[in-house]
Amino acid sequence: MKIPLAQPYIGEEEIREVLSVLRTPTLSIGPKLDEFEKLVAQYVGAKHAIAVNSGTSALHLCIRSFNIADGDEVITTPFSFVASANCILFERAKPVFVDIDPDTLCIHPDKIEEMVTQRTKAILPVHVFGHPADMEAIKRIAGKYNLVVIEDACEAIGAEIKGRKAGTFGDAATFAFYPNKQITTGEGGVIVTDDDRVAELCRSMRSQGRASDGGWLYHERLGYNYRMPELSAALGVAQMRKLTKILAMRQRVADQYNERLKDIPGVQLPYQDRRVKMSWFVYVIRLAPHINREKIISSLTEAGIGCKPYFPAIHLQPFYVAEFGYKEGDFPITEEVASQTVALPFYTSMTGLEIDYVGTKLEEAIRTLS
Numbered sequence: 001m002k003i004p005l006a007q008p009y010i011g012e013e014e015i016r017e018v019l020s021v022l023r024t025p026t027l028s029i030g031p032k033l034d035e036f037e038k039l040v041a042q043y044v045g046a047k048h049a050i051a052v053n054s055g056t057s058a059l060h061l062c063i064r065s066f067n068i069a070d071g072d073e074v075i076t077t078p079f080s081f082v083a084s085a086n087c088i089l090f091e092r093a094k095p096v097f098v099d100i101d102p103d104t105l106c107i108h109p110d111k112i113e114e115m116v117t118q119r120t121k122a123i124l125p126v127h128v129f130g131h132p133a134d135m136e137a138i139k140r141i142a143g144k145y146n147l148v149v150i151e152d153a154c155e156a157i158g159a160e161i162k163g164r165k166a167g168t169f170g171d172a173a174t175f176a177f178y179p180n181k182q183i184t185t186g187e188g189g190v191i192v193t194d195d196d197r198v199a200e201l202c203r204s205m206r207s208q209g210r211a212s213d214g215g216w217l218y219h220e221r222l223g224y225n226y227r228m229p230e231l232s233a234a235l236g237v238a239q240m241r242k243l244t245k246i247l248a249m250r251q252r253v254a255d256q257y258n259e260r261l262k263d264i265p266g267v268q269l270p271y272q273d274r275r276v277k278m279s280w281f282v283y284v285i286r287l288a289p290h291i292n293r294e295k296i297i298s299s300l301t302e303a304g305i306g307c308k309p310y311f312p313a314i315h316l317q318p319f320y321v322a323e324f325g326y327k328e329g330d331f332p333i334t335e336e337v338a339s340q341t342v343a344l345p346f347y348t349s350m351t352g353l354e355i356d357y358v359g360t361k362l363e364e365a366i367r368t369l370s
């Protein structure tokens with residue numbers, strides 16, 4: 001059996017939507033973009049949604065919108081996909097890492113305040129693997145020191161804290177739609193915000209710094225080409241219409257995994273705080289320290305099962321070490337977690353049979369290799 005690590009959930013509706021765009025001359029800056037943005041804004045409960053060509057672009061425009069620049073500090077997590085820290089470097093600001101909560105795997109709120117300095121401009125929490133960070137605590141600290149909060153919700157569309165959606169806690173938030181995310185636009189991202197100024201800036205900067213009422217060759221500020229094509233927006237429209245169903249199906253896959261893996265010795269299941277609603281992005285287990293993770297991963301890979309060590313710590317990536325001199329031991333919880341986690345195959349249409357196969361092979365590998 002061959003089981004991929006991830007795969008998108010695409011049906012006839014998506015194909016129809018994309019083809020309908022191809023039958024028009026408008027392949028960029030058209031009605032599907034507006035429709036997609038409205039669906040996202042409505043779903044999340046935000047005043048504005050601005051679609052762009054990737055989650056990374058979305059994060060970059062947030063950083064620029066809040067004038068985070070040379071020498072400013074942004075407090076964030078070292079346990080994430082690298083883009084959440086890179087977007088700070090794009091503007092020559094400094095990511096200031098804070099170690100994570102060993103349960104939620106998100107930035108530890110109790111360790112943030114001691115890292116605030118005169119230069120701190122913002123906090124950038126990440127809802128890791130679709131589990132929301134402690135936004136109440138983060139907002140309290142941000143309020144006390146007058147800091148901006150940029151919420152990286154790229155892995156967490158539909159997640160909730162006390163009934164309120166991820167992406168509505170920060171001054172701005174980002175979602176991402178690469179094909180391994182809960183829903184996809186091929187490549188793509190969205191910024192959501194209630195702030196009219198930020199929304200206008202993001203719209204301008206995604207399209208070469210044009211003014212909303214100016215001409216095509218009138219550039220009010222430095223901008224980029226971060227536009228989302230109509231084909232992607234059309235795919236996003238069809239995916240947004242299914243989002244509630246997709247999230248429920250992913251919850252079911254996670255429940256089935258939990259049931260199948262719960263008695264395997266040395267396997268720690270994903271944590272879920274009872275007070276939050278997860279949006280399942282990936283299914284990541286933690287192996288006990290005595291288990292050789294690399295051997296387990298090669299054994300599963302040989303059995304046709306896609307799996308990966310998720311995430312390697314950002315501060316130990318070569319160019320962070322080279323630029324900032326980070327070393328092992330700087331963020332011990334992140335490093336310990338990063339050395340033990342394995343992302344197993346996880347996607348919306350995953351069947352009970354496939355889950356059982358992964359469970360059986362994992363059980364075998366742990367029994368024979370440890």
Ligand SMILES: *Cc1c(COP(=O)(O)O)cnc(C)c1O
Binds near residue numbers: 083176
């Ligand atoms: C996916 C992701 C992004 C954005 O990635 P893109 O590939 O640029 O869309 C940003 N932050 C996190 C935490 C992510 O998982």
